[in-house]
Amino acid sequence: MASPVRKLADLIAGYSVEVRKSDDVVIRATMAAMPLLVELYRAIVERGGYPIPMLTDELLIETFYRYADDEVLKHVSPIEKFIQEKANVMIRILSDTHTKFMSSIDPEKVKIANAARIELTKIFLERSAKKELRWTVAPYPTKALAQEAGMSFFEYEEFVYRACAVHLDDPISFWKKKGEEQKKIIELLSKVSELRFVAEDTDLTVRVDGRVWVNDDGHENMPGGEVFTAPIEDSVEGRIRFTYPAIWRGVEVEDVMLVFRKGEVVEARARRGEEFLRRILETDEGAKRVGELAFGLNYYIDKFTKNILFDEKIGGTIHMALGAAYPETGGKNVSAIHWDMIKDMKRGKVYADGDLIYENGKFVVEL
Amino acid sequence: MASPVRKLADLIAGYSVEVRKSDDVVIRATMAAMPLLVELYRAIVERGGYPIPMLTDELLIETFYRYADDEVLKHVSPIEKFIQEKANVMIRILSDTHTKFMSSIDPEKVKIANAARIELTKIFLERSAKKELRWTVAPYPTKALAQEAGMSFFEYEEFVYRACAVHLDDPISFWKKKGEEQKKIIELLSKVSELRFVAEDTDLTVRVDGRVWVNDDGHENMPGGEVFTAPIEDSVEGRIRFTYPAIWRGVEVEDVMLVFRKGEVVEARARRGEEFLRRILETDEGAKRVGELAFGLNYYIDKFTKNILFDEKIGGTIHMALGAAYPETGGKNVSAIHWDMIKDMKRGKVYADGDLIYENGKFVVEL
Numbered sequence: 250m251a252s253p254v255r256k257l258a259d260l261i262a263g264y265s266v267e268v269r270k271s272d273d274v275v276i277r278a279t280m281a282a283m284p285l286l287v288e289l290y291r292a293i294v295e296r297g298g299y300p301i302p303m304l305t306d307e308l309l310i311e312t313f314y315r316y317a318d319d320e321v322l323k324h325v326s327p328i329e330k331f332i333q334e335k336a337n338v339m340i341r342i343l344s345d346t347h348t349k350f351m352s353s354i355d356p357e358k359v360k361i362a363n364a365a366r367i368e369l370t371k372i373f374l375e376r377s378a379k380k381e382l383r384w385t386v387a388p389y390p391t392k393a394l395a396q397e398a399g400m401s402f403f404e405y406e407e408f409v410y411r412a413c414a415v416h417l418d419d420p421i422s423f424w425k426k427k428g429e430e431q432k433k434i435i436e437l438l439s440k441v442s443e444l445r446f447v448a449e450d451t452d453l454t455v456r457v458d459g460r461v462w463v464n465d466d467g468h469e470n471m472p473g474g475e476v477f478t479a480p481i482e483d484s485v486e487g488r489i490r491f492t493y494p495a496i497w498r499g500v501e502v503e504d505v506m507l508v509f510r511k512g513e514v515v516e517a518r519a520r521r522g523e524e525f526l527r528r529i530l531e532t533d534e535g536a537k538r539v540g541e542l543a544f545g546l547n548y549y550i551d552k553f554t555k556n557i558l559f560d561e562k563i564g565g566t567i568h569m570a571l572g573a574a575y576p577e578t579g580g581k582n583v584s585a586i587h588w589d590m591i592k593d594m595k596r597g598k599v600y601a602d603g604d605l606i607y608e609n610g611k612f613v614v615e616l
Numbered sequence: 617m618a619s620p621v622r623k624l625a626d627l628i629a630g631y632s633v634e635v636r637k638s639d640d641v642v643i644r645a646t647m648a649a650m651p652l653l654v655e656l657y658r659a660i661v662e663r664g665g666y667p668i669p670m671l672t673d674e675l676l677i678e679t680f681y682r683y684a685d686d687e688v689l690k691h692v693s694p695i696e697k698f699i700q701e702k703a704n705v706m707i708r709i710l711s712d713t714h715t716k717f718m719s720s721i722d723p724e725k726v727k728i729a730n731a732a733r734i735e736l737t738k739i740f741l742e743r744s745a746k747k748e749l750r751w752t753v754a755p756y757p758t759k760a761l762a763q764e765a766g767m768s769f770f771e772y773e774e775f776v777y778r779a780c781a782v783h784l785d786d787p788i789s790f791w792k793k794k795g796e797e798q799k800k801i802i803e804l805l806s807k808v809s810e811l812r813f814v815a816e817d818t819d820l821t822v823r824v825d826g827r828v829w830v831n832d833d834g835h836e837n838m839p840g841g842e843v844f845t846a847p848i849e850d851s852v853e854g855r856i857r858f859t860y861p862a863i864w865r866g867v868e869v870e871d872v873m874l875v876f877r878k879g880e881v882v883e884a885r886a887r888r889g890e891e892f893l894r895r896i897l898e899t900d901e902g903a904k905r906v907g908e909l910a911f912g913l914n915y916y917i918d919k920f921t922k923n924i925l926f927d928e929k930i931g932g933t934i935h936m937a938l939g940a941a942y943p944e945t946g947g948k949n950v951s952a953i954h955w956d957m958i959k960d961m962k963r964g965k966v967y968a969d970g971d972l973i974y975e976n977g978k979f980v981v982e983l
Binding site: 270271273275280283286287290291294295297298299300301302303304305306308309312313315316317318320321324326327328329331332335336 | 657664665668670672684687703
């Protein structure tokens, strides 16, 4: 039987980004992902694609920021731009060898570099929307990621493979079936005007009529396993207490409680990091409003690992992001931030226009 | 005092390719070179350049060839072509993690891929000739390269750093001085019509009048330390017995002895690999003629390590290549091969138009 690594590679190349003949496939990863990179090379080349490795290491990124002056930070290489314009497929392998590598770098430097690269992000989003570019983010277990998750390496490895369902004989069938199930949930939610979330210290109402629900079924994220939209900007009313630490660029805020009036945060509390939370909420006008509302539906993910690729999909949770909305949802909120916060709903209820549709972490209506 | 790795990085960025503001600097290496890559990043960024890492691993290259069909082998990515057209600087770090990685791959596949990439090589050579592109090949000691050389790792590491003169306080001054010395040797050789090489089992005469001698002073090769030209194609007469194994794409031929008449090999013998030697000589018309003649002048290199970047520069040797000439020398020989063969001259003599100019591995005239 094929190893999980081999199955993950075939899942990425054969399902997530569907590599085709003559595709230029850019792969971004660290060398820690080598066993997966070897299998990905095989899986890409077997399908007639041409792999272009853009490998790096956190040491190189830290060195860049440490020594670059403003001029270098602002330099956008024509080579980077051309890659963004021409690649047919982009695969990013989450494979950090060190998760705190930016902790000694002045955030101002990162801001300058990111601002100069907005044109690259724009090209990426436009080509993705036009389906000129297929892309995915997928994981490879590393010691640094296991450490961040507070797990032993082998425990974490097993966690990652289960999350992607590559412990199963036929992961591609699993993801197709998962996609169908989520499609039915979306059919239900698309008919709903108002959602009400009730749980401990939580009673929150949002309107979603006219908004588009998106099916995350393992294409642009592996693992997939969520459906998401953007609530109507001024409709969010009530209070919510989040279960897991809310993490913004490495800073953890614990036990966040938010109160909303007319879509805006009017009260923000936290057991740890409250000052930081309030500062981030002041980033801009949109930072106080909700840009994303989602159900986590991947029941193979049952642990919080401080990595949003997994955490936002924990089965039996919902999450909301303060800040920017994804345009494809119809959401209009604009912000420099997009801060996901996750609430466990295994003891919660969700009502759709007054009817109970979700209880104790699961949808309870016939789909 | 700076470490040898740091000095090597500053030597490459500050001398070999002279990184300037806004340069797009492509770096090709394996991840085994990480300590040098970190220092190179610093050295490039400090000079205002922008590093673009194109890192790989022998496992990925082997995987590519193992699974690629003809169509994939022939695919030249527009991204690869754009890099070749736009990079201002290219640095290749010789840092193999495995030296026999192609041994199970059908040479026919390599031929197909290389043939498709001739246009890339052409762009490279044209831009290099027009000085639009500065480039270098420089080493980083790896276990695999040490193993190939038959040395312990630490012994090899010391060898590499000495070869590049980064064991000295000021390697850049060393290379500038070395370049001046070699310039004087070139001034002498440029006045010479006929060179005669006399040593054990060797008496060979070549004509070089009208040809250009090139100064390898650590720019396009680090280590540098040779002067080379191409002899007049039909002028090579006599016999030569090479000291070190002649290596062609990983195959070693020992104790090669060649006899030339009117520039052409008429007799070829070897203690081991004679059959292979004869087959390669039949590659094409140019394979039987000499495309390069050179003096190795790097006296910090005193061991044969089976790597041509070092071996051809061993102080007190000469080398000749069967096959293609470098156009900048004025040489006209064309061939699919360029096979360097090295002769120790520490017990040899060289006469220039009848005068003794070189004895026991050194030039003996006032320069």
